[in-house]
Amino acid sequence: MQTVYNTYSLEKESFSPIEKGKVRMYLCGPTVYNYIHIGNARSSVAFDTIRKYLTWRGYDVTFVSNFTDLGDKVIAQGKKEGLTEAEVADKYADAFLADAAALHIAPATVRPRATYYMKEMVAFVEQLLAQGQAYEVNGDVYFKTNQFKDYAVLSHQNMAELKKNAAGRLEGEDQEEKHEATDFALWKREDRPGVTAWPSPWGPGRPGWHLECSVMIDALLGETIDIHAGGIDLAFPHHTNELAQSVSFHDRPFVNYWLHNGFVNVNDEKMSKSLGNFVTIHDLLADDRIDPQGLRYFLVKTHYRRPVAYSRERLDQAQQEVDKIYRTMRSLAKQAGSEGVVDPRVQEQVTLQNERFIAAMDDDFNVENALTVIFEALTLANRSMQEGASAATALLLQKQLTEWLHIFGLDDFEEKRALPDGAKALLEKRAAARSAKDFEESDRLRDELKTMGLLVKDDRDGQSVEWL
Template identity: 45%
Template sequence: MIQIYNTLTNKKEEFHPQVPGKVSMYVCGPTVYNYIHIGNARSAIAFDTVRRYLEYRGYVVDYVSNFTDVDDKIIKASQETGLSVKELTDKYIAAFYADISALNIKKATKNPRVMETMDDIIAFVKALVAKDYAYEVAGDVYFRARKFKDYGKLSGQALDELELGASQRVAALDQGKKEDPLDFALWKKAKPGEIAWESPWGLGRPGWHIECSVMATKYLGETIDIHAGGQDLEFPHHENEIAQSEAKTGQKFANYWMHNGFVTIGQDDEKMSKSLGNFVTVHELVKTLDPQIIRFLMATTQYRRPIRYSQANLADATANLNKLKTAFQNASYRLKDATETPLEKDVEAEFLAHQAAFVEAMDDDFNTQNGITVLYEIAKQLNVYATKTEVSAETLRYLLANFAQLATIFGIKLEEADLDDEKIATLIAKRDQARAKRDFATSDAIRDQLKEQGIILEDTPQGTRWKRE
């Protein structure tokens, strides 16, 4: 039985979706005014892995993740670049899709945008005003946080503490407009020259928190199974989502809340963020580094724990990922001389024991660190079997298919690309001929030529095989 650590209750709970066999999942997406950095990618990778594992366990997952394409930072970037808000956000949404594709993150079932959901947002705010949970002041609309009796239940903060923190932030921003420092904006009056929409309260745009409540309930229903996002969103964003959603619908907003840990950087393990200027974008990193290494690095730590981004950790991830790929490739190569004999039961039994350990690890709040450890054990099994004098093709296919399936949960592609490249095959054949003639000068020259192209040759008793660096 899958157990999820629920931030709302601060404990692990058995996972029971509302509809058997189906999961509704909402993950807070990026604010699209720049390229995503590794910290942003951590959330996307973590919950893509959760989604993939749920699908492996037989669930159909309806996965919705939004784009925030109306925001103060977006407006500022628009003014600085001379691009319209639409042009700017279109650019970075396209970049986001390119980055997640490189990281082998599955596309969401739906990626709604704020600008495409404006009528629904306005209707949602109107409903809160009608219920007296919200009020308008000079074109701004605020939510009465204290009126919602359970405000603070997600973050576990007392109202007095929240009020003190809010009082320190509010004076300069809202200049006495709010009835209470805890109240937060649902709708903001437009400033001259800003992008804006007509509403019952005049020209304006949504506050940040309202958009996710609207898009989650519009596409997944009034109560969703899993709501997820970065640890930094727990308060105030997710706290405010709960308040405004449950105030409007009278229903529990989400049954399970999941939050991933930060990516840290530097000697002081400082949180990576755009505001601190210590970030590394995926867009730049994938130009020089295999995206699978980034993805694998993120998989080696359970999603709730912080993970350090460093060259040393990248090097470890590279080495360990190569071990898995090499095991898969060596076993694949043995198919060339394998016999067509039945699946060997002792090999199958050993794999099934590994598979059970894998499920046990991942069922425990998606413990990818322990899950990856099981993959190393399967790699060892493949390596041992591939060195046998005689191997069964049926047994190899069984091991390879199941190993690849488990690796895919982490977004890992074990197969090498372009293994049928005719040019490489031709050069290897020429090298084999040269070696047979003891023409080692030609043989070494071909090896060096292929190495320059990132192709590594391995001479085995079964013949020459190759792989990319």
């Protein structure tokens, strides 16, 4: 039985999609006003892995993830860079897609932008007003949280607590206009000069952030979806508000499984601009000593609900595991072919390993257990090759491992990192020493390269180098 942990019930539940064989999945995407940080990337990577696993299990997955391309952050960044809001959104949407591609995140089935759905958003608000579930004050429209009895469920707090906390944060206009402190804006009046506003029956304005996701889900995936995903910080208020307004709108269930990923801590502290430990994917990928697939693997090797502790040292440790995968996969690629027969003992072990891989991933995507199986299969592959496995046996192992590794975003097995400083010069010196048959010097240089984490091998074509 396949199970997923539902934040709504706080339990692992049996997974059964609305329509047999199909999964409708939505992930809250980034506000495109800056380069994404490692926490945003973790969410994208975790749910890309889940999507790929579900696809591998035979589901037809429709995966929608949005760009929030409006709002105060986009406006402020535009002022900083001398760009229009649309230019800011385009620039950072492109940057996100480039980062996502580098991390082997598959393109979404649809990647909607909030500004393309303004008509639908206005209609959504009009209907909530008509149903008496919202109210308008001075061009702002608020959702009436009191009329939605399950409002607090997803937040796992009680309504009194939520009201008390919200009341503590109320200030300015909100204080005067809101009937209840927990009420949230569906539509905000916008009359500042030079700021984009959209027409509505309540005057020029823009939608609230929560409304965007509800409307795009409705437009692209339907009234009720299987999986709604995002970072755990989105469970309240963002998803709580999405849920309240969507259920009120349709009077139908909105989401069957709420999946949330854990935080990323940087150097054992919460990541924040003020601590100066804000790590962007753009900066990490600009470093040619970092392998994008290694970064992907680092983010995915921790179970999606647990926190990831980032440090450069831990990233480098994860890279060693990736290098091990590369080495074995390259050896398999050299040996794999159709000749010979498949070793039945290897076949049997691979079949058992695949069953264990499925059992691990079916258990709320237990990647740690799934990776244990992968590393056992790599050991099996290396042992089989040492024992002179047939080309057909190598091919079987290669195929199985390729399928599993694809789920984790590992798709090609060439080294991508730049060599350490000075390594290239040492390699040239060593090649020269070998040509001059100075084997003592060439061995000394090989050992020196080893201290840099590089393994030099010699064969007929000359020397080649691998990361240890």
